[in-house]
Amino acid sequence: MSRSENIHVSLRFRPLSNKEIEENESMIWSVSSTTVSLKPEWAQYLLDYKRLSRTPKTYNYNHCFSSKDQNYKVYETVAKRVVLASLDGYNGTLFVYGQTGSGKTYTMMGNDSCSEETLRKKSNITPIINKTRRSVSPIIRNHSFTPSSEVKKDKGLLIFALEDLFTHIKNSTDRTYCLSCSYLEIYNEQVYDLLEFNNDILSVNEDPQKGFYVRGASEHAIGSLEEILKFIEKGEANRKYAATAMNHHSSRSHTIFKLNVTSVQIENNDSNSITTESMLNFVDLAGSERVSNLNPDVSFEAKHKQNKSKENIETLLNEGKHINTSLFYLCQVISKLSEKTSYSSDSHIPYRNSNLTKILRSSLGGNSLTCIICTAVPTLSQFEMSLSTLRFGGIAKTITNNIEANIKSNNNSELLQVYQKDLEILRKELENAQQGGKDKLDEALGIRKKLEERISRLTQMLFNQSRQNHMLKSFEENSQDFKSNFWCPGAGDLIVDIKMVSQGEKPINVLKFDQKGILALEKMRTMNLDLKKKEQEINELKEFKQSLLDSKINLKNDLKQALNLCQQLSAGKEKYKEKCKKLKKKTKIFQSRLALVERHSGLSNLNDEQLQELENFFFYSLDAVKNAKFRKKYESKLNQIQHDIVRFESPIANKKQKQLWGILGLHDDLSSISSDSESSLDFETSFYRNNKPDKDCYNSFASHDISTLIYENFENEDIGRNYIKNHFVSENGDSIPLNEIPNTLLNSKRN
Numbered sequence: 001m002s003r004s005e006n007i008h009v010s011l012r013f014r015p016l017s018n019k020e021i022e023e024n025e026s027m028i029w030s031v032s033s034t035t036v037s038l039k040p041e042w043a044q045y046l047l048d049y050k051r052l053s054r055t056p057k058t059y060n061y062n063h064c065f066s067s068k069d070q071n072y073k074v075y076e077t078v079a080k081r082v083v084l085a086s087l088d089g090y091n092g093t094l095f096v097y098g099q100t101g102s103g104k105t106y107t108m109m110g111n112d113s114c115s116e117e118t119l120r121k122k123s124n125i126t127p128i129i130n131k132t133r134r135s136v137s138p139i140i141r142n143h144s145f146t147p148s149s150e151v152k153k154d155k156g157l158l159i160f161a162l163e164d165l166f167t168h169i170k171n172s173t174d175r176t177y178c179l180s181c182s183y184l185e186i187y188n189e190q191v192y193d194l195l196e197f198n199n200d201i202l203s204v205n206e207d208p209q210k211g212f213y214v215r216g217a218s219e220h221a222i223g224s225l226e227e228i229l230k231f232i233e234k235g236e237a238n239r240k241y242a243a244t245a246m247n248h249h250s251s252r253s254h255t256i257f258k259l260n261v262t263s264v265q266i267e268n269n270d271s272n273s274i275t276t277e278s279m280l281n282f283v284d285l286a287g288s289e290r291v292s293n294l295n296p297d298v299s300f301e302a303k304h305k306q307n308k309s310k311e312n313i314e315t316l317l318n319e320g321k322h323i324n325t326s327l328f329y330l331c332q333v334i335s336k337l338s339e340k341t342s343y344s345s346d347s348h349i350p351y352r353n354s355n356l357t358k359i360l361r362s363s364l365g366g367n368s369l370t371c372i373i374c375t376a377v378p379t380l381s382q383f384e385m386s387l388s389t390l391r392f393g394g395i396a397k398t399i400t401n402n403i404e405a406n407i408k409s410n411n412n413s414e415l416l417q418v419y420q421k422d423l424e425i426l427r428k429e430l431e432n433a434q435q436g437g438k439d440k441l442d443e444a445l446g447i448r449k450k451l452e453e454r455i456s457r458l459t460q461m462l463f464n465q466s467r468q469n470h471m472l473k474s475f476e477e478n479s480q481d482f483k484s485n486f487w488c489p490g491a492g493d494l495i496v497d498i499k500m501v502s503q504g505e506k507p508i509n510v511l512k513f514d515q516k517g518i519l520a521l522e523k524m525r526t527m528n529l530d531l532k533k534k535e536q537e538i539n540e541l542k543e544f545k546q547s548l549l550d551s552k553i554n555l556k557n558d559l560k561q562a563l564n565l566c567q568q569l570s571a572g573k574e575k576y577k578e579k580c581k582k583l584k585k586k587t588k589i590f591q592s593r594l595a596l597v598e599r600h601s602g603l604s605n606l607n608d609e610q611l612q613e614l615e616n617f618f619f620y621s622l623d624a625v626k627n628a629k630f631r632k633k634y635e636s637k638l639n640q641i642q643h644d645i646v647r648f649e650s651p652i653a654n655k656k657q658k659q660l661w662g663i664l665g666l667h668d669d670l671s672s673i674s675s676d677s678e679s680s681l682d683f684e685t686s687f688y689r690n691n692k693p694d695k696d697c698y699n700s701f702a703s704h705d706i707s708t709l710i711y712e713n714f715e716n717e718d719i720g721r722n723y724i725k726n727h728f729v730s731e732n733g734d735s736i737p738l739n740e741i742p743n744t745l746l747n748s749k750r751n
């Protein structure tokens, strides 16, 4: 069953620093247990100097802490509840928010030493602007509040929380707890692992079930408080700090210390146990800062002989830019969450804008008891920055989270049941022994020792079991990663085992395997084999897919060809149809002709031969008819022509006739004339000339007559011809050769 709970917000002002006291800075805020307001005289002052536009309001929070309050009070008042709830399976987040130098790291980490070692280091601290990680513990940081020799020890909330947790775990008799931790840093928007420092950038991934998580972050099992403090110290040594005007030891990154708390409740009566799993986040944010506050304190630097290089300033500016940007996105998420209605969904909350908001996703509006401690500087000079922090806190406390304990029911192994029974028996024995008075004291102590041993063994077993489960889960989730981390080149399927790792083979992100981890390795080996098989199957499938693709292409081409063929066929079909139509028509005609033929010939059912004969006959007749038609046509034309000839010839003939008759008459006349041939010839020629007969007529008649004339009038032909030659000329005056006089005329004359 989940329940809603608003984010718990408290406000804390730090005391004035030595420097601020020297500069006569005043504390302008008055603080009660739950409210913060400006002191009236300072409110008026700020209004007068226009640093405030209207009368300031009183700010309410779940708790407010004055500059005199110690970390312990803060822990007891606001953090303890969240921390202890983790033992019952509730996720929790404690985070500190505020401007740079306002006491966030002090609140979270304190200024107390965790070990003798760190105390020894204290005297060697040289706060410098650095780009790289330094081996400086947070708990040995140099405070300018009191002389270093008199540093007042004050543990941070994280240390109080861990101490509290371990005390509770120790006192718990019905549950066994397993703790593991990881420590992350977001520097310039990149996520680093502070416990496995190798400068590898980790990615923040999203999982539908888990939500956002940092992939590849190392997780370390914790056996004791000392162990965990060592991890913190290691992480802090890798964290980035730098000196700025506001803080000589300013955090340049956001850090998230994650504590996984798993508990197993041991029931006496049955083998079922309740397992709870929770996550506690301790978030120390880098402080929002003004660019003007970034310059390192010159006097401080001079004191420490520190060179203020241009490069350092650029680094600081870049860091400041990233810090402010991510804080801006955090404020944006907070603001959106405060506006969130029951209708709006998470998709409207811009968690994805930065790694910080992604990592804090479950703490802001998710399943987590969240407690924000806003830290502020109470001075007049930092008024605006403090106001901004107060507003942030005001908005954040309106955000509601849905909280639900992460409880699982779990079946333990038979061994676990045996241990449970053993424990029960031992407890009873102890009770009996304790009741037996002094005599039984030794016995009771012995039983108690046994009981403690069993408990310790059981704890160890549960812890290993939980670790193993955790690892197996990780293997399943990140099998690919594990493969690449543990794959030994050239060793086939073999996995690098612990020995090889210890011999310096150096796989990256090595998990420290305990004996139980070997089991997990075995499982991983099997998984690798499975993976290989799967890869082979995938390859085969890929090949099959390729062959399918090839045949798809071939089929496509075939289809194209078939389509073309279809098109051609359909075009041919059209033609064929047309032809069929024509043939049908012809057949019809033929049939009708055939019928005609049959009707006229009186024949029926003619065979092919007969038909052929008929056809020949038909065409022959047709030719004959055609010829007869032609002949008739041309005969009539011929007649017409002949008729025309006659028509045209008759006047010529008449004329000829007339001329002939004239010639003949002349001839007679000539005969009767005296023998003076020359005169008759002259006459004759002159006649021709005067009558001008046409050339043909002249030729036809004259030649004949001339021959006759020659023959009849000249005793010698040559003399006659010469004569004619000289005197017989054509119409145009040329003399006509005798051989050209047509003989035909002679015939016609005779006729």
Ligand SMILES: Nc1ncnc2c1ncn2[C@@H]1O[C@H](COP(=O)(O)OP(=O)(O)OP(=O)(O)O)[C@@H](O)[C@H]1O
Pocket (backbone or CB within 6 Å): 013, 014, 015, 067, 069, 098, 099, 100, 101, 102, 103, 104, 105, 106, 107, 111, 142, 143, 144, 145, 247, 249, 250, 251, 252, 285, 286, 287, 288, 375
């Ligand atoms: N409540 C307090 N009591 C005594 N000293 C304090 C308190 N809060 C802060 N300080 C001192 O103020 C200085 C700045 O504090 P701290 O480094 O915690 O600031 P911060 O908010 O973490 O700054 P940044 O964001 O720059 O890291 C430190 O020297 C710290 O010891």
